[in-house]
Amino acid sequence: MGSDKNRGPAPAPDALDHAALALELLQKQPVLRDKISSGTHVQGREVPRLLTEVLRFLHLVAAGDQVLTPSRPVDLAWHEFILCTRIYGAFCCRHFGRMIHHQPGGMEDENNSQFDQTLALYQRYFGPPPAAYWLPGADCGACRSANS
Template structure:
């Protein structure tokens, strides 16, 4: 069986980002950044499965669009995680956002602190 990164690299998000671009009017560059942040978020959820993490808003936009195709999302979750990855808005708060900021920096060297957090008030 392929490792997580190989399975993630095989995940085709092109239709999802296409739908996102149409639905939101995001630029191609913004959609690309959103997809990268979402893929990084999925890596974090794989490495830290019991840690609530609030994704950056751009990543969350892709996640929401991914979820709308319920069958594909279910299959993708099974392929990536072996289980369904639930989206729990109640977990989105300042503490889980700070955890995300820390983990994006630690794992990818990416500073997301200047991005808007999903649902973070």
């Protein structure tokens, strides 16, 4: 299988209903709800809201050609989504035209700068990010998207 880059552009980040997609994913893969809940300590109605934020982050990555860094809560939920490899891979290819890869680590200054870029893009496409999931830059995840 060749590179999964350049399979065509992803739709604009505001073109999809990420909340509806999150609910659909949780219905198709009920274990994902449990994994996100246990991995992030988010409960009940907050699970689909947090998954919505993960999908928005992934869409920002897919729509641009840059490395972005999520908040810690979004990163932790992303980890749980990735563990459902088949549904994660199929979701990325279907909605973004390529797999969105996860890259752990990175230098703190670089992660903070990428997190600031993430927040600016989020604001541009979705409005103010919910504070419950998008914490100040010091609390950004130690992981980032891979530019691939």
